Amino acid sequence: MKPITITDVAQHAKVSKSTVSQYLNKRYDYMGESTKLRIEDSINELGYQPNYVARSLKQKSTKTIGVIVANILHNFSTEVSRAIEDACHVDDFHLIVCNADDDPHKEKKYIDMLRAKQVDGIIIFPTGGNIDLYEKMLREEYPVVFVDRSVPGLPVSSIMLKNEKAASMAVQHFITRGYRRIAIMTTTLTRSVTPRIERIEGYKDTLTRYKLPVRDDYINSVPRSDIQMQLDRMLQLDDPPEAILAGNDLTLIEILKYTKQHDIKIPDEIAIIGIDDVSFASFYTPAITTISQPTFEMGKKAAELLLYKIRQQKAEDQHPDYRFEPTLIERDSV
Amino acid sequence: MKPITITDVAQHAKVSKSTVSQYLNKRYDYMGESTKLRIEDSINELGYQPNYVARSLKQKSTKTIGVIVANILHNFSTEVSRAIEDACHVDDFHLIVCNADDDPHKEKKYIDMLRAKQVDGIIIFPTGGNIDLYEKMLREEYPVVFVDRSVPGLPVSSIMLKNEKAASMAVQHFITRGYRRIAIMTTTLTRSVTPRIERIEGYKDTLTRYKLPVRDDYINSVPRSDIQMQLDRMLQLDDPPEAILAGNDLTLIEILKYTKQHDIKIPDEIAIIGIDDVSFASFYTPAITTISQPTFEMGKKAAELLLYKIRQQKAEDQHPDYRFEPTLIERDSV
């Protein structure tokens, strides 16, 4: 079945393609009322749908943006993506979401694919493994915004949590409740990743501020698959920690699996706070105290910033990173 | 900064655009070795990236498919989408995922948008509210595959769970463990939705088969926001149920919130099975017994079927629906 094109509509309405195009783009300024009506009728009668691909080619804009998340398994990624989608929707922009799976090769593949598809800009949760590619995009004045992690040296702002503050709030909460031996557990990646570094920094600073010792054997950064083992090691220390700060949702899940399996009571035997709110936090037993990120605002800001760059046709921005406030949600795991 | 086009490459390599295009499409059959090398060098030197939009316009194929899930909040949707993505990746097809949010208007909007963007086919988790639109697509021989829910009367197969069997397995498991007063709770929608209907059917049949009474006041289909209230009502019956089958993940979550809040012991005071595996099932206390769907296989089959239709340029298929096996994962909530 042959699709209806603008030519068919023009013939049917007995006007030129140009006039139909004017109509489609709502340039009614000089259009006769009867012409307008004839075109409208023809469109309905033929069931005409404009071909965006053709339009995009001519206009050099697809009204589509790409989002590449570092790892879709983090709840944070999904929530931010959804907020980005909502914000784009207002301006009639569409989204293509890709998952780099913490792999710079995949990230590069997706960047290339999205650019070949001519998306108007990309929001990246950077793996950190493609610095020269990010630089190249910038040289080509291609609109990019970073989320969750920053890329030092690039004049592109990143939308991030106040990570140090988040860790600090958690540690302070532990301290207030009387805990002194406080550990932190994060997942590790081969590349250095802003949130992890800053959260550990905030953790250390806060301990120091409260004159508590900073112990290396309480600071863990291991691959997700090794978390259970690492907990084993840490809890067998002579003076094991009484509290653990989970650096993100996946880490928290591994810790809960461990405590469940070894029948360790929370918070009596070990207190827990997780950064990132998880779906089951409120109805887990015990309900889990978390530090949540304002994912909705962060996604919105990322979208707005990217759309702004797209409109201004600029890639750089002089603004420092945008930092968002963490929120402590007190529940029963501390 | 002006992007590099095939014309630039042709000039730089001192050949025609046609030849460059042949090269790009790996039609090397009659191409001189030196020509090939010159083109390759020019591409690298200029950093040329083909424009897929232009290619798509000419080839009338975007190598992209759309996925419209009824409600992204169901874990099932996310997992199936990911499986579809993996399967498409093999054939170098890309994905645009949209969330209809159980709203037929949004579903229609997304179908129109995806077709305007000329995606080669769409996988739909149908809301059921756009039958005429589905029919129109079929008339236009547009490739479509349904997932999770079927649309009666349309010669388009749907990829579904053996829903009756899933409910039946759950009920049998309850019965084997000695439970007799078994209820079912599902979310309701204004439109009738295959899984819900079939699961209730399977539930009833199994009770009947075991000569247990089928009680209307044990069968609940209410909006998500009313689940808590409904549980209240049901548990205040003179002879309240001893076991509840949760029709999907969101229902299960509402039930767990309720039991937590009212301090109801699982499984001692109420036993629970959820259809759909949830992330926290294994480390919840108690670990939740679930019936899981083979989401990976289902997504794979959906993708394969759609890609097949796209290649054959056909929309109909005579095959009955594809049905997949549920799996009972015994844990501690029964």
Place this chain on the structure above:
DNA sequence: CTGAAAGCGCTTACAG
């Protein structure tokens, strides 16, 4: 107020 013509960046028969 409307239409003819050029052009977006590719691909593809076809000619030589």
Place this chain on the structure above:
DNA sequence: CTGAAAGCGCTTACAG
């Protein structure tokens, strides 16, 4: 073995 030309379905100055 390679190139000239037409065309995919739109939009956009420009002419009248």
